[in-house]
Amino acid sequence: MNKNLHSTIGLLFLLLMLYTNVAFAGNTPCTATPVTANMTVFQTFTNTGNGSSGIPFPGCAVAVGPDFWFEVTATGSGTFYIGSQEGTITDAAMAIYEGPCSDLTQIGCYEDDVCGNSVMPGANVYNLTPGQTYYIRFWPEPASSNGTFQFRISDAPVSPPSYTLVG
Numbered sequence: 196m197n198k199n200l201h202s203t204i205g206l207l208f209l210l211l212m213l214y215t216n217v218a219f220a221g222n223t224p225c226t227a228t229p230v231t232a233n234m235t236v237f238q239t240f241t242n243t244g245n246g247s248s249g250i251p252f253p254g255c256a257v258a259v260g261p262d263f264w265f266e267v268t269a270t271g272s273g274t275f276y277i278g279s280q281e282g283t284i285t286d287a288a289m290a291i292y293e294g295p296c297s298d299l300t301q302i303g304c305y306e307d308d309v310c311g312n313s314v315m316p317g318a319n320v321y322n323l324t325p326g327q328t329y330y331i332r333f334w335p336e337p338a339s340s341n342g343t344f345q346f347r348i349s350d351a352p353v354s355p356p357s358y359t360l361v362g
Contacts, residue, residue, distance in 0.1 A: 224296035227266035237345035255304035256288030262334040269323040282343030286314040
């Protein structure tokens with residue numbers, strides 16, 4: 196083979212690897228997007244390009260489809276205050292897990308916010324082990340939707356987001 200062909204093959208391989216890493220970031224617990232437990236504002240994320248991670252259904256909400264995973268380490272407070280808001284995804288659920296990314300144990304599942312004012316999930320999670328890594332799985336309902344959503348996690352109480360009441 197000539198030098199140009201080797202270079203072209205190498206470049207194509209590199210681009211394929213970069214595309215794969217970008218397209219599927221956050222698609223499984225072991226490729227979870229790291230966040231800190233002291234977010235002060237909502238940040239926008241997308242599950243576009245993701246499919247189901249293959250982790251068993253957590254038992255709340257409707258079946259899981261194109262999920263998105265976060266990885267966060269508990270701080271000294273041992274508490275997470277988690278909120279989400281609509282983007283192009285307008286109804287979602289989430290579950291929280293502990294353990295290594297390859298052998299998770301579910302510790303919570305939330306279909307809507309804790310007060311029932313929104314179809315976007317939110318939760319206050321207590322008695323976490325400081326320094327331990329936790330995984331948060333977020334998915335749209337219905338399970339076939341891809342799109343954007345906003346997410347925030349804090350280790351101290353934060354002002355609740357403004358919700359439109361349902362029902």
